[in-house]
Amino acid sequence: MNPPLSHEQLERARNAxxxxxxxxxxxxxxxxxxxxxxxxLEATPLPPRLFVPxxxxxxxxxEPTVKPGQHVFKGDQIGYYGVKEEMAVHAPxxxxxxxxxxxxxxxxxxxxxxxxxxxxxxxDQWTQLxxxxxxxxxxxxxxxxxxxxxxxxxxxxxxxxxxxxxDDAHERGIHTLILxxxxxxxxxxxxxxxxxxxxxxxxxxxxxxxxxxxxSRTIIAIExxxxxxxxxxxxxxxxxxxxxxxxxxxxxxxxxGGEKQLIQxxxxxxxxxxxxxADLGLLCQNVATATAVAKAVVEGxxxxxxxxxxxxxxxRQPRNLVARIGTPIEILVDQCGGYTEDAARLVLGGPMxxxxxxxxxxxxxxxxNCILVLSELEIEPPQPEMPCIRCGECARVCPALLxxxxxxxxxxxxxxxxxxxxxxxxxIECGCCDFVxxxxxxxxxxFRYGKAELRSQQAERGKAEAARARFEAREARLAREKQERRxxxxxxxxxxxxxxxxxxxxxxxxxRVQSRKDGGK
Amino acid sequence: MSRKFDTGGAPHFPPHSTVxxxxxxxxxxxxxxxxxxxxxxxxGILVQILLAVAFALMFEWIMLxxxxxxxxxxxxxxxxxxxxxxxxxxxxxLAPWWVAFTGMLFAIVLAKHLYGGLGHNVFNxxxxxxxxxxxxxxxxxxLWLPPASPADYTLGLGAVLHTIFLGHLxxxxxxxxxxxxxPLDTIRATLATGGMVSEARESPIFxxxxxxxxxxxxxxxxxxGLWLIxxxxxxxxxPVMTIATVVALGLVVYLADPGSNPAPLQHVFSGALxxxxxxxxxxxxxGCVSNRGRLIFAAGVGILxxxxxxxxxxxxxxxxxxLLMNMAAPLIDRYTRPRIFxx
Numbered sequence: 001m002n003p004p005l006s007h008e009q010l011e012r013a014r015n016a017x018x019x020x021x022x023x024x025x026x027x028x029x030x031x032x033x034x035x036x037x038x039x040x041l042e043a044t045p046l047p048p049r050l051f052v053p054x055x056x057x058x059x060x061x062x063e064p065t066v067k068p069g070q071h072v073f074k075g076d077q078i079g080y081y082g083v084k085e086e087m088a089v090h091a092p093x094x095x096x097x098x099x100x101x102x103x104x105x106x107x108x109x110x111x112x113x114x115x116x117x118x119x120x121x122x123x124d125q126w127t128q129l130x131x132x133x134x135x136x137x138x139x140x141x142x143x144x145x146x147x148x149x150x151x152x153x154x155x156x157x158x159x160x161x162x163x164x165x166x167d168d169a170h171e172r173g174i175h176t177l178i179l180x181x182x183x184x185x186x187x188x189x190x191x192x193x194x195x196x197x198x199x200x201x202x203x204x205x206x207x208x209x210x211x212x213x214x215x216s217r218t219i220i221a222i223e224x225x226x227x228x229x230x231x232x233x234x235x236x237x238x239x240x241x242x243x244x245x246x247x248x249x250x251x252x253x254x255x256x257g258g259e260k261q262l263i264q265x266x267x268x269x270x271x272x273x274x275x276x277x278a279d280l281g282l283l284c285q286n287v288a289t290a291t292a293v294a295k296a297v298v299e300g301x302x303x304x305x306x307x308x309x310x311x312x313x314x315x316r317q318p319r320n321l322v323a324r325i326g327t328p329i330e331i332l333v334d335q336c337g338g339y340t341e342d343a344a345r346l347v348l349g350g351p352m353x354x355x356x357x358x359x360x361x362x363x364x365x366x367x368x369n370c371i372l373v374l375s376e377l378e379i380e381p382p383q384p385e386m387p388c389i390r391c392g393e394c395a396r397v398c399p400a401l402l403x404x405x406x407x408x409x410x411x412x413x414x415x416x417x418x419x420x421x422x423x424x425x426x427x428i429e430c431g432c433c434d435f436v437x438x439x440x441x442x443x444x445x446x447f448r449y450g451k452a453e454l455r456s457q458q459a460e461r462g463k464a465e466a467a468r469a470r471f472e473a474r475e476a477r478l479a480r481e482k483q484e485r486r487x488x489x490x491x492x493x494x495x496x497x498x499x500x501x502x503x504x505x506x507x508x509x510x511x512r513v514q515s516r517k518d519g520g521k
Numbered sequence: 522m523s524r525k526f527d528t529g530g531a532p533h534f535p536p537h538s539t540v541x542x543x544x545x546x547x548x549x550x551x552x553x554x555x556x557x558x559x560x561x562x563x564x565g566i567l568v569q570i571l572l573a574v575a576f577a578l579m580f581e582w583i584m585l586x587x588x589x590x591x592x593x594x595x596x597x598x599x600x601x602x603x604x605x606x607x608x609x610x611x612x613x614x615l616a617p618w619w620v621a622f623t624g625m626l627f628a629i630v631l632a633k634h635l636y637g638g639l640g641h642n643v644f645n646x647x648x649x650x651x652x653x654x655x656x657x658x659x660x661x662x663x664l665w666l667p668p669a670s671p672a673d674y675t676l677g678l679g680a681v682l683h684t685i686f687l688g689h690l691x692x693x694x695x696x697x698x699x700x701x702x703x704p705l706d707t708i709r710a711t712l713a714t715g716g717m718v719s720e721a722r723e724s725p726i727f728x729x730x731x732x733x734x735x736x737x738x739x740x741x742x743x744x745x746g747l748w749l750i751x752x753x754x755x756x757x758x759x760p761v762m763t764i765a766t767v768v769a770l771g772l773v774v775y776l777a778d779p780g781s782n783p784a785p786l787q788h789v790f791s792g793a794l795x796x797x798x799x800x801x802x803x804x805x806x807x808g809c810v811s812n813r814g815r816l817i818f819a820a821g822v823g824i825l826x827x828x829x830x831x832x833x834x835x836x837x838x839x840x841x842x843x844l845l846m847n848m849a850a851p852l853i854d855r856y857t858r859p860r861i862f863x864x
Contacts, residue, residue, distance in 0.1 A: 260862065260863070270863040271863050272863045272864075274863075275863065328523070330523050330524070344526070344527070345527065345528075345533060347533050351531070351533040351534055353531055353532075354531060354533065355531060356526065356529050356530075357528070358528050359526065360523050360524050360526070361523035374533055377535070378533070378534070378535060379529065379533055379534075380535060381535070382529065384591075384594055386539075386540045386594070386639070387639050387641065388640050389540060389543075389639065389640045389805050390640065390805045390806050390808070390810055391543070392756070392805060395810060395859070399862070400861065400862040401860060401861050401862045402861060403810060403811070405810065406854075422858070422861075423861035423862075423864070426861050426862055426863065426864075431531055431532045434530075435532050435537070436537070436538075438538050438539060438543050439540055439640075440536055440539070444530075
């Protein structure tokens with residue numbers, strides 16, 4: 001379906017970052033990031049209870065490996081999922097497992113999920129750690145294994161298990177690692193603060209990742225509106241002595257931080273539809289993921305905390321916090337001075353792609369880059385949905401070059417073949433179409449529904465295929481058995497015939513002998 | 522203590538525009554053209570606009586009630602008002618009231634609601650209404666006034682209202698005395714009797730390019746249209762391509778036979794071309810979605826307009842051209858789909 005990548009395109013991918021390009025559509029949004037960048041990073045205190053969800057990655061939920069009453073050390077594995085345990089969850093502090101229970105887990109579906117509830121003992125005592133201090137000489141396979149054990153997922157919000165990405169990258173052969181520091185959604189500033197305050201850790205993570213996947217260079221992409229961030233990163237690169245790490249500033253246009261958009265900006269080449277950056281010899285990771293890798297390798301610590309931006313006009317003192325996974329959101333809000341009087345909506349993530357939470361008792365999860373509290377004014381008034389007037393604004397802003405209004409009609413009228421043909425699977429759910437829609441159609445919601453429908457149809461088809469295969473196998477087996485039975489029967493008959501022949505021959509020869517004897521008398 | 526919140530879908534922003542605000546901007550953009558119209562042709566057009574809007578809202582209300590749709594929401598979207606104003610701008614200023622009534626009946630009831638209401642209609646409702654009255658009442662649709670400055674209006678407001686509501690001129694006036702053929706009519710009639718365009722143009726009703734007065738109205742429509750492009754309510758593709766096609770094709774036929782073809786700019790500034798290019802062919806519901814599709818759509822409007830003007834049965838062809846291209850729009854959309862990212 002896609003034309004193969006040309007030599008020239010691959011060459012451009014190899015020279016990523018040397019020249020900047022544009023992507024189609026997108027939005028220029030008000031940044032609103034400064035408000036949360038004024039105070040330095042601060043750690044969140046230990047809450048009375050931590051609620052660690054087992055589902056914190058894309059895919060299926062992890063299985064808990066602890067029981068109520070059991071004592072855990074900080075960093076002990078408390079659950080995992082996957083054949084190679086690529087989705088592991090760890091204890092964010094030392095303490096006692098109180099119970100395993102289903103409760104709200106800050107998942108986009110809004111559904112409850114299994115949580116391990118830990119009551120901290122206050123000692124915050126690490127488990128036995130196994131740092132790989134000599135990572136420069138370590139076997140890359142060992143580094144990748146460590147990334148797997150540490151339960152690292154993409155911290156930009158997609159929470160795809162990093163181990164899977166890294167293994168795939170290693171197998172496919174990657175020349176350039178791209179560290180994505182262009183957080184394009186308004187309000188979110190956790191990556192910006194990280195790049196300002198812990199640039200060394202990012203550079204270290206970049207070098208380790210580079211070794212783990214065998215890439216020859218790294219590009220750290222940041223936004224042109226991030227002020228002094230490039231200075232601090234450059235200084236860190238200098239300090240590390242690495243000469244294969246470049247820092248590239250990209251223009252702030254939402255969603256330029258999307259993986260495919262960022263690669264288009266850096267290379268001018270589009271990741272093939274249905275393909276991956278690895279097709280171009282690239283691997284994209286969030287900057288915070290790189291620091292998690294650095295910690296996992298050099299300090300031996302699994303992913304148990306992350307930086308969270310707590311911001312919005314509904315928060316008294318917006319800032320960035322370092323919070324343990326499982327900390328109830330209300331604890332973070334309290335640390336930021338609490339809510340303002342007109343706080344009206346609690347969003348996990350940014351204003352474009354984040355989802356509204358119904359309660360601040362929900363826990364911080366690995367995906368929680370931002371807790372955004374908006375005031376009445378910023379979300380009101382809710383508008384009723386009008387019919388689509390085909391103005392085409394959605395298509396103008398769509399970075400995936402789709403026709404959202406056409407997809408909307410097709411999904412509503414269940415024309416699934418058309419939906420596939422019009423590229424629903426290429427939708428990145430950035431919400432640009434939703435934002436500009438004059439008729440206030442919740443396009444992204446429809447697209448998510450459409451994708452879920454396609455997935456379940458595929459699963460149905462898969463089941464039908466499997467049933468057909470089973471049926472055919474059974475038919476074949478029955479036919480084979482019948483054939484074998486017939487053969488056995490034939491064989492038996494033959495044997496009987498043979499036996500009869502034998503008897504006859506025997507009788508004849510006996511007779512002959514007898515007659516000879518008789519004749520000899 | 523934990524706190525509960527109401528949820529809602531992303532994006533979490535206040536709505537930055539509405540269907541109603543789009544329609545309102547289209548109405549604002551028409552104001553300069555309407556003012557120029559009144560300046561040259563008197564109050565008749567204002568009365569036509571008010572009548573058409575009133576009938577449109579009435580039919581809209583009836584249909585929304587019959588279709589059990591939220592009346593307040595849809596009456597407030599201004600789409601029926603835009604239809605009515607565009608329709609009224611096509612009428613002779615002194616047309617009797619039942620012309621607007623009939624036009625709006627067909628535009629709102631038939632072309633809009635029987636096809637499913639806002640967003641679902643295949644044909645431009647204003648043009649359906651206009652074509653119905655053009656074909657149905659050819660005589661009253663040909664009674665145009667000569668341009669004049671306000672001081673020389675032949676009819677006062679009272680006479681205008683009298684004519685529109687009673688259907689005949691006040692005592693002592695005759696249509697022969699006050700009405701006048703449009704520039705396109707004049708050219709057509711001259712050509713039909715074996716004359717040349719240059720002869721027709723000797724008539725005092727012509728201005729620099731198009732008809733006297735009409736060309737200024739067209740300029741002000743274009744001004745409003747440019748504002749809509751600047752506001753991103755419409756894209757440049759349709760107006761630019763429509764006018765460019767008319768100029769380019771008009772130039773070819775003009776150079777081939779200047780005697781029986783008006784100059785390209787004469788075409789642009791005559792009839793409903795500028796209004797059509799900026800306000801009618803740009804109707805999103807009945808047009809094409811992609812920019813490439815819009816260019817093809819607009820070229821079709823331009824070509825058909827010229828063809829109908831030159832060889833068709835009517836002096837102007839914008840309305841027919843738009844309706845014909847409305848039919849072609851879904852097909853054009855099908856073949857002008859943008860390439861999907863990464864394919």
